[in-house]
Amino acid sequence: MTALALTAAELRRVVRDRTFLFFIVLLPVLIILLIGVTISGNETIRVGVVGERPTSLAGQLARQLASRLDADPSLTVESLSSRDAAVGALRRGQVSAVVVVPDDLDVALRSGQSVSLPG
Amino acid sequence: MGPVIAIALKDLRQRLRDRSALVLGFLAPLLVAWLISAAFGSVATFHMNVAVVDQDGGPVASGFGTFLHSPELSELLTVSTATEAQARAQVEDGSLSAAFVIPKGFSSAVTTGGSMPLTVLGSVDASVSAQVARSLAGSFTAHIEAVRLSVATALDGGAPQARAAALAAAAADLQPPESVVPRSAGTRELSSVSYYAPAMGIFFMLFAIGFGARGYFLERTGGTMERLAAAPISPAAVMVGKSLATFVYGVASLGTVAAVTSLVFGAQWGPLPAVVALVLALGLTLVGLTALVIAVARSERQAEGFASILTFGLVLLGGNFIFISAAPPLVRTLSLLTPNGWALRAFTDLAGGADWTAAVTPLLVILAFAAVTTALAFALLRRVARP
Numbered sequence: 001m002t003a004l005a006l007t008a009a010e011l012r013r014v015v016r017d018r019t020f021l022f023f024i025v026l027l028p029v030l031i032i033l034l035i036g037v038t039i040s041g042n043e044t045i046r047v048g049v050v051g052e053r054p055t056s057l058a059g060q061l062a063r064q065l066a067s068r069l070d071a072d073p074s075l076t077v078e079s080l081s082s083r084d085a086a087v088g089a090l091r092r093g094q095v096s097a098v099v100v101v102p103d104d105l106d107v108a109l110r111s112g113q114s115v116s117l118p119g
Numbered sequence: 120m121g122p123v124i125a126i127a128l129k130d131l132r133q134r135l136r137d138r139s140a141l142v143l144g145f146l147a148p149l150l151v152a153w154l155i156s157a158a159f160g161s162v163a164t165f166h167m168n169v170a171v172v173d174q175d176g177g178p179v180a181s182g183f184g185t186f187l188h189s190p191e192l193s194e195l196l197t198v199s200t201a202t203e204a205q206a207r208a209q210v211e212d213g214s215l216s217a218a219f220v221i222p223k224g225f226s227s228a229v230t231t232g233g234s235m236p237l238t239v240l241g242s243v244d245a246s247v248s249a250q251v252a253r254s255l256a257g258s259f260t261a262h263i264e265a266v267r268l269s270v271a272t273a274l275d276g277g278a279p280q281a282r283a284a285a286l287a288a289a290a291a292d293l294q295p296p297e298s299v300v301p302r303s304a305g306t307r308e309l310s311s312v313s314y315y316a317p318a319m320g321i322f323f324m325l326f327a328i329g330f331g332a333r334g335y336f337l338e339r340t341g342g343t344m345e346r347l348a349a350a351p352i353s354p355a356a357v358m359v360g361k362s363l364a365t366f367v368y369g370v371a372s373l374g375t376v377a378a379v380t381s382l383v384f385g386a387q388w389g390p391l392p393a394v395v396a397l398v399l400a401l402g403l404t405l406v407g408l409t410a411l412v413i414a415v416a417r418s419e420r421q422a423e424g425f426a427s428i429l430t431f432g433l434v435l436l437g438g439n440f441i442f443i444s445a446a447p448p449l450v451r452t453l454s455l456l457t458p459n460g461w462a463l464r465a466f467t468d469l470a471g472g473a474d475w476t477a478a479v480t481p482l483l484v485i486l487a488f489a490a491v492t493t494a495l496a497f498a499l500l501r502r503v504a505r506p
Contacts (some may be wrong), residue, residue, distance in 0.1 A: 020422030022431075030435050037450060038441045043246045046445070074250030078448075091312075091471030092464070094444040094451075117327040 042077060048075040048089050048098040059106030069099065122352045126360025127367065130334065134368055138329050140330050144372035147315075148323040149379055155319070156312035166194075167216035167248050170201040176357060177226025179263070182291075183219070183237075186259050195251075210240045217241045229263055230287075266290040290487065295298035295483030307387065307472035316386040317466040318439040320376035321401065321459045324369050331365040331409035336419035358500075362406040368382065369405040373398050389469020393478040397465055400485040404458045406494030414499035458488040 014020055049066050050055040057066055070077045078095055080086045086098040102108075108115045134140045173180050175370030187198045201209065206218035220238040228235040239256050241249025264279065270283055278286060323360040339343045347357050377394060380386035388394045408429060416422035434440060436453055437460035443451060444467065465481035 017430060022428050027431055027435075031440065034435060034441055034446075034450070038443075040448045041445055041447060045247060045250065074254060087306060088468070088473075091309070091473055092444040092467045093442065093471075110350045 004020075044074055044076045045097075046076045046078065046095045048078045048080045048086050048095040049101065050086045050098055051101050052081060052083075052103045056101045056103045056105065061106045061109050062101050064101075065101060065105070121362040122350075122356050123363060124443060126347075126357060127363035128406075130361055131367060133334065134330060134364065137330070140327075140368070144368060144477075145324050146376050148319040148372070148376045151323075151384075152319040152376065154315045155315040156310070156386075158311075161492035165247075166197070167251060168197045168199070168214065170199045170206045170215050171220040172201055172203045172206050172218060172220040172476030174203070174223045175221045176223075179226035179229045180221040183221060186428040187219075187255070192255075206240055207444055210242050213242065213244065213467040216245055216248035219256060221253065229267075229290055229312045231295065232267065237382040262291075269293075302425045307470070309467060309471050310385075310387065312380060312384045313387040314442060314463075314467060316376060316380035316384065317373075317388065318463060320373045321428075321462055322434045322439045323376075324401065324405065325408075325430040325459070327369045327372065327414055328409045328430060329423055330368070330387075331361070331405075331418055332412040332416060332422035332426050335361065335413050335482060336416070336422050340419065356412075362410065365459055366402045366406050366407050370398055373401060387470040388466060389473075389478070390475045393465070393469055393482075396482055397462055397478055397485070399481055400489065401458065401462055404485055404492065407489045407496060410496030411492050411499065414496045430491055431447040433459050436460065437464055458485045459487055461488075 047069065050058075051062070056062060066077075066079070069075060077101060077108055078097075079088065080089055080098065083100070086095075086100070089095045090098060102115060169187070171184055173184070182364070184198070187196060201215075201218065203220055206215060206220070209215040210218055217242040220240065222235055222238070225235050225237065225497045227233075237256050237260060239249065239252045241252055243249075252504060268289055268423040270286045273286050274283060290492070336345075337343075346359075348354065377386075377388050377398065381388055394479070409426075412422055412429065416425050424501075437443075437457035438446065439459060443454050443463060446454075461481040461484045465478040468477035469475075
């Protein structure tokens with residue numbers, strides 16, 4: 001009985017110690033969550049998509065290209081707002097590559113011309 | 120100025136006598152940064168060993184081999200041939216990243232309008248390699264489909280059946296209407312050590328909060344603070360002296376990590392003036408956070424607890440434990456609530472080839488954080504100063 005009373009007293013002391021609780025309960029859970037959500041994203045290839053100009057992704061074929069990339073299960077596609085944002089994302093390793101959709105994609109493809117996508 | 124320097128030097132001497140402060144401030148960050156970089160260093164260059172299992176032996180299968188040996192893929196792939204059993208075994212044991220099995224009758228199925236699957240063997244342990252292999256196979260089969268569609272359209276439009284083979288050969292030589300052209304973005308590849316050196320340096324630098332706060336309460340209980348208060352020195356000079364010691368310890372810790380990892384491990388920290396400015400700003404943040412812990416805590420034990428929770432909270436949120444750029448957008452946004460998150464962003468940008476201007480916004484945010492925490496601490500310290 002003495003041992004049980006000591007255990008109960010010790011447990012009460014531990015539960016009252018918020019720092020101890022943080023380190024034995026909250027911190028491991030937070031670390032597991034953080035590493036989990038980060039590593040789960042590593043199973044796909046992170047790719048950015050940006051229009052050469054703000055209007056470049058307005059065309060039907062350009063939108064189709066972006067949505068096809070988005071639908072590819074092997075890719076995690078991030079829409080980027082500008083070329084500067086794209087360079088920043090590449091620099092930080094946020095994306096492995098960026099597909100720059102040219103401004104004349106729809107017009108060129110519909111007129112039978114070839115289009116180069118800088119990537 | 121004399122008493123301030125004397126108090127700072129006394130605190131620094133005490134801290135340098137403490138072996139745990141030396142280990143945590145100087146040795147541990149170097150060791151952990153080196154260990155993490157050694158563990159992830161090989162990920163920097165992506166290369167795949169693939170095998171082709173050609174059970175077909177026809178022209179389309181040979182075309183697939185030519186496609187895999189093309190100059191565009193030479194840096195990505197090392198291609199070999201194998202039997203299906205060998206390929207399965209080697210993919211299983213990891214010596215092959217992936218393998219392509221071209222079944223018997225594949226070429227004739229393609230040329231007669233039929234279909235037959237091209238199988239990609241991949242390992243669950245190398246999911247990205249398997250996905251890249253699948254994309255390569257998909258790209259080749261998409262090209263075949265395009266050729267078949269072109270020939271069918273031409274035949275439907277009146278071209279003689281006898282010209283089908285010639286038409287197919289001509290269509291196969293055409294480039295697809297959309298092609299991806301690799302273009303440099305003017306960035307430098309971010310190595311593991313260039314990320315984890317500042318990440319670990321900042322993490323261990325933050326332990327100075329605990330040392331500073333604990334030291335303050337030890338001096339209070341030991342009676343040193345009362346003696347200092349009785350001496351002809353203003354309370355502000357005492358606080359500035361103690362803050363200076365924390366600042367110097369923090370800057371020396373991160374500065375040493377920057378110098379050693381640059382010179383020994385080849386870490387890229389960026390232009391020196393920008394790095395110095397960021398390290399000094401982080402040193403000021405350290406002072407603000409230490410003062411805040413002193414202001415909030417009532418005992419040495421409480422100060423130690425608050426400092427530990429604050430340190431681990433900041434590094435968890437700021438992304439020092441993980442490669443923050445690979446985290447989901449929400450986690451990346453949350454990291455910018457912390458000064459260490461902003462510092463890591465600046466160091467990553469600088470390591471990635473950005474010029475010093477990339478450090479300006481992070482520097483201003485870190486300084487603002489230092490100013491706010493210091494102001495808040497001094498407002499709260501008035502209460503603490505009351506006996």
